[in-house]
Amino acid sequence: MNSPAPEGPEAVRVLVVDDQELVREGIASLLGIQPGVRVVGTAADGAAAVDAALTLAPDVILMDVRMPGMDGVTAVAAVHARAPACKVVMLTTFDDEDYVVRALRAGAVGYLLKSLPAAELADAVRLAHRGVAPLDPAVTRRLAAAPPPAGPPAPVVEPGGAPTAREIEILRLVAAGATNREIAAELYLSEGTVKNHISRVLTRLGLRGRAQAALYARDHGLL
Numbered sequence: 001m002n003s004p005a006p007e008g009p010e011a012v013r014v015l016v017v018d019d020q021e022l023v024r025e026g027i028a029s030l031l032g033i034q035p036g037v038r039v040v041g042t043a044a045d046g047a048a049a050v051d052a053a054l055t056l057a058p059d060v061i062l063m064d065v066r067m068p069g070m071d072g073v074t075a076v077a078a079v080h081a082r083a084p085a086c087k088v089v090m091l092t093t094f095d096d097e098d099y100v101v102r103a104l105r106a107g108a109v110g111y112l113l114k115s116l117p118a119a120e121l122a123d124a125v126r127l128a129h130r131g132v133a134p135l136d137p138a139v140t141r142r143l144a145a146a147p148p149p150a151g152p153p154a155p156v157v158e159p160g161g162a163p164t165a166r167e168i169e170i171l172r173l174v175a176a177g178a179t180n181r182e183i184a185a186e187l188y189l190s191e192g193t194v195k196n197h198i199s200r201v202l203t204r205l206g207l208r209g210r211a212q213a214a215l216y217a218r219d220h221g222l223l
Contacts, residue, residue, distance in 0.1 A: 011038040012129040015058040017049040017075070018042075018091075019067040023114070027062065027091070027121075034122035046070030046078070053083040059129050062121075063108070065092040065099050073102045080107030087128045091121075095139050104211045110134035111211070132179075133210035140177035140214070167201040168222060174198060174210050175217035 014037055018024035021044070028039045041056045043049040046063075047070045053061060061079065065072040076088045089110040090103045100111050110133045112124055124134035163171065173183045180198070184191045198210075207213050216222075 011036055012125055013038050013040045013057070013059045014125055015040060015049065015052050015056060015061045015086075016042045017044075017046070017052075017061060017067075017072070018064040019044050027114075030118040031122060031125070034118060037122050037125055046072060046075030049075045050078045050082065053079045053086050057083070058086055060125050061086050061088045062091040062125070063088050065090055065094055065103065073099070073106050076103055076106040076108045087131075089124065089128050089134060091116075095136070100139055101215065104215050107208075109209050109211050111139045112136045113138060131209060133214075135177050135211060135214065137177060140175075163201050163204055167197060167204070170194065170197045171201055171213055171217050172222050175214040175222065177214075 014031060016024055016028045016031070016039060018027065024042050024044065028042050031037050032039045040058050041052050043052045045067045049061065049063060050070070052058070063072045063075060067075075070078075072090060072092070076090070079086050079088055087109045088107065089112060090099075090108050091112050091114060092099070093114050095111075095113060103111060109131075110124065110128055112121065112134055113136045116124070116136070127134050169187065170183060173186060178186065180191045180194045183189070183194045187194070189197075198213075201207075202209065202213065205213075205216060207216055
């Protein structure tokens with residue numbers, strides 16, 4: 001039997017939400033032995049997840065999409081409104097574009113599939129805690145391939161001013177799921193420069209993170 005991994009002072013506090021007990025407890029057990037992660041609780045539906053977010057104050061919530069009662073998308077919106085410090089990552093078997101878009105619009109910072117190995121899921125949890133949106137490659141491909149909303153693309157003009165050509169280039173790569181390191185290699189820039197560009201473009205466009213950037217790029221015909 002595996003013993004719990006050492007948590008350390010900076011362990012990311014995680015809440016696991018899934019209506020299937022076997023799946024929920026399995027994810028919690030697998031995450032509980034990963035370094036730097038501490039599972040502080042589980043919940044079986046969206047309403048219980050919102051309550052747990054308020055009482056347990058997790059850093060990251062792994063949220064299923066389809067659950068009886070309050071579903072995952074509705075729960076994300078409630079958590080985002082009532083416990084905005086919690087970062088919600090959808091963890092589901094469904095990569096349907098409608099689910100992805102609705103969840104990200106509701107405030108989810110990432111979208112992963114349950115086929116992910118435990119170590120990679122723990123990596124994604126730590127990334128989400130640091131503000132880097134974990135998006136499953138299959139989800140990213142589906143977003144990129146999906147047609148934008150009906151009608152002409154919205155003009156790329158925001159209160160902070162239109163993004164520069166370089167910022168649009170970086171925005172496209174972010175939306176495609178590229179990491180800072182991959183963007184730096186693609187554009188022959190340092191990772192620090194890429195990080196600064198991303199920070200500026202997110203601020204300029206009023207976006208909350210990389211997941212919102214992917215939706216913005218899709219909605220404005222940049223993919």
